[in-house]
Amino acid sequence: MNIKMPRWFYQLASPKWFYEFTGALLPWFSAAAIILLLIGTVWGLVFAPADYQQGNSFRIIYIHVPSSILAQSCYMMMAVAGAIGLIWRMKIAHVVAGACAPIGASIAVMSLATGAIWGKPTWGAWWVWDARLTAMLVLLFLYIGVIALNSAFDNKASADKATAVLSLVGLVNIPIIKYSVEWWNTLHQPATFTVTEKPAMPPEMWMPLLVMVLGFYCFFAVVLMSRARIEVLEREKRSDWVKRVIQAY
């Protein structure tokens, strides 16, 4: 069996091509992020109906759920990029993986903080050591570990390899977060959205949530590309095309 990767996969590996490609994408993603986040926030906070049990305090779902989803997707992206970097020895993949870590850590903090703020009025506690909450905290620690390990090396190549291995090992936490509410008794409720069933929420409630999730992903793309572009310039600072880019400013 011989797997042939598509052309764009190898094109992305060229720092110059990556820089130009993301430069063309950035304005589109920025515009989409601003529009989606604005619509989603106003829709979710003002126009979506209140919940029959929790009243208006359920509206924090419009930040809590997108940030929780994104914190996990970002980790998966970091691990997959790390694996690509290890297998194909692709520097750009390590640049992307390195850019994921601080973004993911901030979003995991946001998910934990909004969860605590939501937990106090509804459950009666800021924090409970149940499986879902603990696994999410482990995710934050994994992000912090990746950042710390990455900055512990002087040599960029060794740092890239070590952090890629750590993020791949930590990948095991993602299914634990997802299924913790089904495998064990937890205070956290099970998922409202599943692939196989209708959402346990009417459309006027989940539509703004969907807009928020898409907005969070676009925002993530913008921040990720911006961070990766700066890192590319830093790493390639001795090449001619970077010198030309710098001179153009």
Added chain:
Amino acid sequence: MTPKRKKRLSIILGLVFGTALIVGLVMFSLSENINLFYSTSQIAQGEAPVGARIRAGGMVVDGSIKRSTDSLKVQFAITDYEHQVIVEFTGILPDLFREGQGIIAQGKMDAQGIFQADEVLAKHDENYMPPEIAESMKQKQESVK
């Protein structure tokens, strides 16, 4: 893919699935400790440690809430629809506490078999709906009865 890359890919897959297997086995052996609470059936069948501080979870039984008139003391029963446990608690209950609501109480079993709770947390389910829909669903259920 070159043979070298294929080899690296299989090493990485081995690493990921290896850790998943190890963590999976550890989780499986620790699952009793990872559970946040004991169900009322587990307590009735003696699976929960006696005399130790535990958490008990269940639905508040309809019509079982008895409030004291001169203090914050409240007594209610929780059930998993098989066994019931009587819970006593002194303090402020969370806003979501009501009949039919899932709750988790932390405390100890006393000699009379009453669960003396020092903390009551309300569990909410994954269903969200506007109040009007909840109201109309309730009316439909009642007309069926």
